[in-house]
Amino acid sequence: MNKMEETLIPKIGVITDVRIDTPDIKTFRVVTPDGKKAFDHRPGQCAMLSIPGVGEAMFSITSSPTNTEYMEFSIKKCGCVTEWLHQAEVGQQITIRGPYGNPFPVDDVFAGKNLLFIAGGVGLAPLRSVINYCRHYRDRYGDIDIVYGSRSKDDLLDYKEIIEEWSNDAGVNVHLTIDNPQEGWDGHVGFVPNFVKELGFDTNKTAVLCGPPIMIKFTLEGLISLGFDKTQVYTTLELRMKCGVGKCGRCNVGSKYVCKDGPVFRCDELEELPDEY
Amino acid sequence: MRKVSLDSINKVFAKISESNKLYLPVDGSDGVAVYTEWSEGKEWSNALNTVRSPKDFFFPQMENLMEFKTSGKNIELVDIRDEKEDFVIFGVRACDVRSFDILDRVFLSDPVDSFYASRREHGIIVSVACSKPSETCFCKTFGIDAANPDGDVTAWKTEDSVYFVANTEKGEAFMKKIEDLTEECDDSAVTAQKERIAKIMEKLPLADLSTDAFGGGKTDTFFNAPEWDELSQTCLGCGTCTFVCPTCQCYDIKDFNTGNGVIRYRCWDSCMYSEFTKMAHGNNRLSQKERFRQRFMHKLVYYPENNEGIFGCVGCGRCLAKCPISMNIVKVMKKIGGNKSE
Amino acid sequence: MQVKEYKPLIVAFCCNWCSYAGADLAGNNRLSYPADVKIIRVPCSCRVNPMFILRAFQRGADGVIICGCHPGDCHYTSGNYYTRRRMAALFSMLDFLGIEKERTRVEWVSAAEGAKFAATMNEFAETVASLGENKRLEDLRCKR
């Protein structure tokens, strides 16, 4: 057998930078040992990161494909792999394989549209890749609105980038909210779904949703009450995955495999799946 | 068509095993047939089938994928895939031959699983027609002809002889090797056997089982069927059905720390297990009902939806014989299919 | 190729209150026992779960010995009585599976019995050495 390409066999990656974003989210910069980007990807796609002996897990790639030097992953501490990563230092090697899943349709469906990004908590991680992609090719898209909420000011991911870069872009409107009032916060206070309704967006937009399941559920209801159609709303799913290529059977929901056919789904497509995600 | 007398079949096995490893069902100490590497003195079992399906040969219960050596912050990855040699699996029944096709559609679809692919490439399948199907057999339901199985070579075993026909290039090469031991013959004995088997197939208790109610696009019809509660009520949540099933292909990837390195291996997994879909933040299939439903929906609806209507079951009857509580796909099909088959 | 002299790896689970102190005393008194005896301190001999013993064998031990306080002297009153029953049952089962019974042992060693500790270990290591490598409860993956 000529050793064929095997998707389950990863590449070695090196963590070259660790940024502490919030008390439980860190952003890791990963390149190959020779300093290159491990592979090309599209906005919304994922990668499998692993630490030998600890485990392997799927993470969305936070950095934009337009960044050709490295990849970034914003990772919340919640299980054994993420806990281990949070203890890792710069220079630590890990393994990486991918890219997996379907990207957001940035070049066809999104082209020329007004975009509305709605994220809650670490749900901004997969959207950051799309947002920065769209900002990079600013002239291809209409207005961009970003609604982002978190538990508190300290839990807002990429706060510096949001304030210093996104807010200053022409035609990009950022709307931030936190769950409870906090000293030193003069922005909006309240949950994302209500905030979306208060902001009352025009329906001439394509919306992209990401966050905890409960937030997605109520925000989607909110958007529909504003007159949005489900075909205008995209979201991403998360299920347990092992292989990443639609074979191991873990992320199978209905006839779809979230790793291969998702994680990006249009909300009307989601509705056709059995209620198991 | 060529034949060899049953008395001389061991000579055929000896000839083949000169150049290739040869596996065939052999009765174990407890009388249960197991695929065993042939060597002098081992006899081809008369059993209808093995408890463990031959999917093992292509998708083993456990296989090492790669190794890691770690030192400080560095990781060294060792690709441990090795060169495979051709091997022969002899005596595979029609249902199990079809199961390879079902597995192929998973493992050989893009991206190809190279571990599976290399085994598949090197495996030569000699199938054998069934002469005495069991009451648990229902391969006919899935359009499988027990009297005329696929495979690189098809064999028929009669009272005194074994007849062979090659179906593929690999099969031709196999026949070439045993040319001196076999003689050209007409197909009258085989035709007679085929007719006899066809009659038995008609009489099997599950002969009327039909898949008409199932298939792709039926998710909404069955997903919320009230019968799932009753069907799954006493399911133990063990993995017997999945592990004896020739088409179940779910797997887990795990790491084993040997103390001087890490072995990453994969092993069979079962959607019936409670932690199959468990994530750090929760589980999307909390009860046994949901897990039970997943297994059967996958075989009867999801798989055909993705594979031009082909069902993920071959009717081998292993789960009928082995489930500790005798709950199985036939009972599920009859119950939720609304007895449309009767 | 140089043939390495075979030295058995012994895992000794020692209770914190008696046997570990006994081992300590053996050390303080410069009594010698094989360096390949690896001591694992446990709060009480009854902390030793059968899984610990199997895992020791998996990871390369050739013999496993459990040392606790003498019956009646347990720091927790009755822990070692439970150990006694459990290990009797477990060792008998290992023997039933054909695993050499000489590879497992329970000994009671008090904090004052440094000499007994050393003697026990010497004798146990010798016994295990005479059996050779643990083959019947080995995990080949850990032997490379």
Added chain:
Amino acid sequence: MQKITKDQLVEKTVALLSDGTVSAVLGWSRGEFDYDITPAVFKTAEDLKENFVWNDFCGANFSKYLVAQTGKVEGKILVFLKPCDTYSFNQLLTEHRFDREKVYAVGIPCEGMADIAKVKEIVGDGIVSIEADGENLKVSTLYEDAPALVNAKDVMAERCVNCKSKKHVAYDELMGDDGEVIESNRFDEVARLEAMTPDERFAFWQNELSRCIRCNACRDACPACTCEKCVFDNPASSVENKAPANSFEEKMFHIIRAFHVAGRCTDCGECSRVCPQNIPLHLLNRKFIKDINEFYGEYQAGAEVGSRAPLVDYTTEDLEPGEVFDRGDKDA
């Protein structure tokens, strides 16, 4: 041939259902053939009349189902208990695994259950029907014109051949006559293995356990295995494992499984009944039972509610682990 009939059981059950004594019934439900019987929860008289069966293939022990079902059912659930099942029932009660108040236990006599594998050994494959006919089973197959008559004793499951008791140790109501604890030969096979050399024993178990596919059926069917989360399912235990990666893991799983139920195992034999690979797992459990009887005095788990299992008990006079091997010269 069972002494009590299906009709008697159905009649009794329908009466208890209709007068409101119980709201559900744990019983055996008919299958496609006459031997593939599924445990089921019946809630209506119609369902019972149509699907309830009682024959020589009703081997499943329902005790463990009570753990889950008593929590699901409003009111009382009726459970049928064969004599051996009553021991498991008591053992679960001892361990406070279900609420006795929610159960209406009906003891039924058992003349021993048949093993379909043994039937097939005698009459061959292709069984289309099995009927009780006096002392015999009348078995019709696809391949023989006349049905074969097989003596029920000749096809009895191993655990029934070595039945330890026909006495019901727990019930709210008993149908038919109660039996007695029986002097059985159930330890003979264990003794035979004990008499072998360690090498022979090792070869024996290596051969048996190498067939294990780690389907966990033995664990999941065992009425004594009722941990909410098994150590072998717990990723944090570092022994979580789904596949028998090698002979070590096969042994580890079976040693730990048997050890964990040692002293609590009632010897109901479900582990061996459900094993798809026909591994004689009950021998491991019986070895523990035999040892415990010899070391610490006769003990039958589940014989009475509340008894203290031998491995969570002690006396100051217990024998030393090293003495275990000195008592006899079985290894000589």
